[in-house]
Amino acid sequence: CWMKLKNGENKINHLQMIQSVISRMGSNSFAIKGWTAAIMVAVYALIGDTKNDSNSSAILISIIPVIVMWILDTYYLVLEKKFRKLYDDVRLKNEDDIDFNMNFDSSEIYLSDLKKYCFVHNMFSISVMPFYVVCLVVTILIYLWR
Numbered sequence: 001c002w003m004k005l006k007n008g009e010n011k012i013n014h015l016q017m018i019q020s021v022i023s024r025m026g027s028n029s030f031a032i033k034g035w036t037a038a039i040m041v042a043v044y045a046l047i048g049d050t051k052n053d054s055n056s057s058a059i060l061i062s063i064i065p066v067i068v069m070w071i072l073d074t075y076y077l078v079l080e081k082k083f084r085k086l087y088d089d090v091r092l093k094n095e096d097d098i099d100f101n102m103n104f105d106s107s108e109i110y111l112s113d114l115k116k117y118c119f120v121h122n123m124f125s126i127s128v129m130p131f132y133v134v135c136l137v138v139t140i141l142i143y144l145w146r
Contacts, residue, residue, distance in 0.1 A: 010098040025080035070132040
């Protein structure tokens with residue numbers, strides 16, 4: 001149960017709650033990119049300079065975690081966008097209508113904005129795709145170069 005506070009404090013508190021979730025999604029995305037780079041470097045370091053078929057297949061196997069991390073990063077980006085929509089909805093609410101609801105599914109999404117929340121569209125967005133494409137291209141080039 002929540003109580004009504006004065007002078008817009010409910011709205012401010014609700015917006016701060018949503019903002020903390022949005023910040024956490026951004027931090028998760030950054031951490032995922034760091035882990036992806038670390039996994040790739042670890043695989044390449046373990047393989048070393050030897051020309052061996054099992055080492056070459058290990059390089060190709062490193063593509064799997066890159067793709068999994070790409071999907072996970074996209075998931076967090078979609079969640080972040082949904083929470084940003086919730087933030088915008090709460091920002092426009094009257095103080096008396098603040099209920100501290102954190103369910104972004106209650107936000108009304110217009111058909112023209114639907115593309116913004118599409119998983120595949122976000123997977124190839126400018127904030128996600130270049131990093132993972134570079135990771136995949138580097139992995140393939142290392143495989144071919146060996």
